[in-house]
Amino acid sequence: MNIPVELDPSIDDQAARAAWLYYVGGLTQDQIAAEMGVSRQRAQRLVSRAVAAGLIHVRLNHHLASCQELETALRTRFHLVRCRVMPGLGPDRDPVRAIAPAAAAELERVLREPEALVIALGTGRAMRGMVEAVGSIEAPQHCLVSLIGNIAPDGSASYFDVIMRLAEKVHAPHYPMPVPVISDTAEENATFQSLGPIRKVRELARAANVTFVGVGQMSDDAPLLTDGFLKPAELREVQGAGAVGEVAGRIFDAEGRYLDLAINRRLGGMQAPPTRPDRPVIGIAAGPSKIPAIAAALRSGILNGLVTDEATARGVLAL
Amino acid sequence: MNIPVELDPSIDDQAARAAWLYYVGGLTQDQIAAEMGVSRQRAQRLVSRAVAAGLIHVRLNHHLASCQELETALRTRFHLVRCRVMPGLGPDRDPVRAIAPAAAAELERVLREPEALVIALGTGRAMRGMVEAVGSIEAPQHCLVSLIGNIAPDGSASYFDVIMRLAEKVHAPHYPMPVPVISDTAEENATFQSLGPIRKVRELARAANVTFVGVGQMSDDAPLLTDGFLKPAELREVQGAGAVGEVAGRIFDAEGRYLDLAINRRLGGMQAPPTRPDRPVIGIAAGPSKIPAIAAALRSGILNGLVTDEATARGVLAL
DNA sequence: TCGCCTTGTGGGCAAATATTCATTTGGAAC
DNA sequence: GTTCCAAATGAATATTTGCCCACAAGGCGA
Structure with missing residues (x-):
């Protein structure tokens, strides 16, 4: 039984998670902050870091x-x-x-x-x-x-x-x-x-x-x-x-x-x-x-x- | 020479374009409104319609x-x-x-x-x-x-x-x-x-x-x-x-x-x-x-x- | 140890975005 | 032609977000 526990997730992990919650889950940055136990500003920074690092990809699924x-x-x-x-x-x-x-x-x-x-x-x-x-x-x-x-x-x-x-x-x-x-x-x-x-x-x-x-x-x-x-x-x-x-x-x-x-x-x-x-x-x-x-x-x-x-x-x- | 001109794009086309400009282009909804010749509210509605209709796909490119x-x-x-x-x-x-x-x-x-x-x-x-x-x-x-x-x-x-x-x-x-x-x-x-x-x-x-x-x-x-x-x-x-x-x-x-x-x-x-x-x-x-x-x-x-x-x-x- | 610099943090605020609501518009039924 | 309904619109407003700044923590050389 090897259940991983979250100890010190890397900054990219955090950023990816924040972006996931934001874009996929549709949470507000306030909610993300609460969920992840960080300040709202940090949540905002994590989201924008994920975007800047290209962790998030947006694709258009519609041929104009x-x-x-x-x-x-x-x-x-x-x-x-x-x-x-x-x-x-x-x-x-x-x-x-x-x-x-x-x-x-x-x-x-x-x-x-x-x-x-x-x-x-x-x-x-x-x-x-x-x-x-x-x-x-x-x-x-x-x-x-x-x-x-x-x-x-x-x-x-x-x-x-x-x-x-x-x-x-x-x-x-x-x-x-x-x-x-x-x-x-x-x-x-x-x-x-x-x-x-x-x-x-x-x-x-x-x-x-x-x-x-x-x-x-x-x-x-x-x-x-x-x-x-x-x-x-x-x-x-x-x-x-x-x-x-x-x-x-x-x-x-x-x-x-x-x-x-x-x-x-x-x-x-x-x-x-x-x-x-x-x-x-x-x-x-x-x-x-x-x-x-x-x-x-x-x-x-x-x-x-x-x-x-x-x-x-x-x-x-x-x- | 058959260059298509934009006559009456379908609502989904408009929505897809607005969402594209918003998410991929990073324009604000004001800019989108100007670009597409519609009101700001309409731009906003087009973007959210595209998201709701699943025209836009967001995916996370990072294994936590x-x-x-x-x-x-x-x-x-x-x-x-x-x-x-x-x-x-x-x-x-x-x-x-x-x-x-x-x-x-x-x-x-x-x-x-x-x-x-x-x-x-x-x-x-x-x-x-x-x-x-x-x-x-x-x-x-x-x-x-x-x-x-x-x-x-x-x-x-x-x-x-x-x-x-x-x-x-x-x-x-x-x-x-x-x-x-x-x-x-x-x-x-x-x-x-x-x-x-x-x-x-x-x-x-x-x-x-x-x-x-x-x-x-x-x-x-x-x-x-x-x-x-x-x-x-x-x-x-x-x-x-x-x-x-x-x-x-x-x-x-x-x-x-x-x-x-x-x-x-x-x-x-x-x-x-x-x-x-x-x-x-x-x-x-x-x-x-x-x-x-x-x-x-x-x-x-x-x-x-x-x-x-x-x-x-x-x-x-x-x- | 002291300053100095880099890096990250939170507060505050202006800009951007979402939502609500009253109103209009277009079209179907009568 | 009239009435009614549903959908779309724009204005007003509430919420959310992005950004700037001042400040604190920590590394580093003097």
Whole structure:
């Protein structure tokens, strides 16, 4: 007979319990305070801590008619195998917030497949948001592989760190790409790419059953620029060459054709695998400035799956 | 180019959008009102409607240490194949509210299995709560079968109607048991049971891959009494015979041995199938008065899976 | 030991939210 | 066309929540 008694529950336990009572039980914070024997303020802090720590997940269980129509329109127009359009959150809010839960649901759907799959992942804010929104789920049968180098220009080894965080959550084997996202010289990059272990990772990624990637715009607010992978002069140069977007660091033009650029030879990681109906490559992206990039990637079939928000979906369809 | 425009979104669409903006977007109801062009009160009403209609799902993404310990204790003590213990919501709240989301998650896990399964279901408040909490999920490959007659003493054909509601949600073929829960005479019951279609349903249920049932207590607040299936005198009689609980209407004693009672011959439906490690029979039940019933059912192996709340788990382990 | 800083706590208050109630609106029955 | 009812609305109000601040406890270096 081993009946556990509550001695010193961790702060997260307390927070989770408070949030549970608040959101699921519908108690007021006063009642929670009484129930848990703490002050009301502490109850309030516990609830907000649980929310901040992502212990609580809210999901919409209803397909808005307007979003469904957009999904259908995108699906048929671009021959998508997966498509999710979420309601927007208003013009001046981070659209990642809107699409992260849906992207996470999409990823969870894949993770729940019983047979072993290779899941390739890009990086970026949307990817990170997606992984953060993934719930606790065990998926040790799958294999997670990164498309993109994880060494940032400043030498730090964790550009968003999408693979690691996800692997930690689902306890799956994972293969980060331990090369610079972008090397200083083509030679340095070639050296990295020729290393045996890295070739292995590349082979694995090439055979990915499902791929999740962000989509970067190449306008003046390009993530490649913001994150320091391109210098302003380089950005202007590729803009001149017709660049409108980028997936896994590979830059393409308005028709979604990959461009043959000098910087390509310095790029680590690898291009997203080619799309096939049974090998979806799903873009997770939203925001007005990304519209041309998303449209281009869909047009040429770099992507055959998309999770986005309402406003972006409309924008893409209007192009 | 077919860009949908928002003309007259349904009330549920509006509610879902408002709730989305509120919970996911973190807007205040004032902002939502402005965004959607309605009054603040209306925004408030939309949000609460969405919550009431279950359009929004909140789930806790954290296993409380104390609950995990209880799960482990129950699992080893009673050789359970599935076990979930949720935090309670305080003594004077409906415990169904606490366990329904977890039970629904358990059911969804089964529904997501790709190969076709036979899923047997009991009835009761906990079952209904579970089904209500199930999200939108397609599972047409499975087959839902009821263990219990669906004709109530007053002749109405929907004693909680668990099967129908679930089938409607997941679009699975379903086999209600179109017999009285309890007939007036043994002969009437025998007549019903001998009908061909009903025998088919019984056979199906016997081979169920997974079974979900409620657990009824046989104290003075027995659900069988409350719902009018037993008369007070009958209840006292079976109490005298040692009845402590009931699963799918079949009454058992404190050791979980089914009792041979006169009313058995009038019971429609069928007993829960025997437990096997690969054929879980999962009890969904919580509440102080159910503790002896749950303990008995676990002890004799009527159940080999359980979803309950903290307080009940402690009570069961303390027996 | 003393200050100093970090971290957590409770009180109070303004903002946000829920509820109540009187009123209007839309529609069905007559 | 009228009447009646039920549902929806907006205003008023009560409750709840989020936030700021002042303060206390505890670690840490001087």
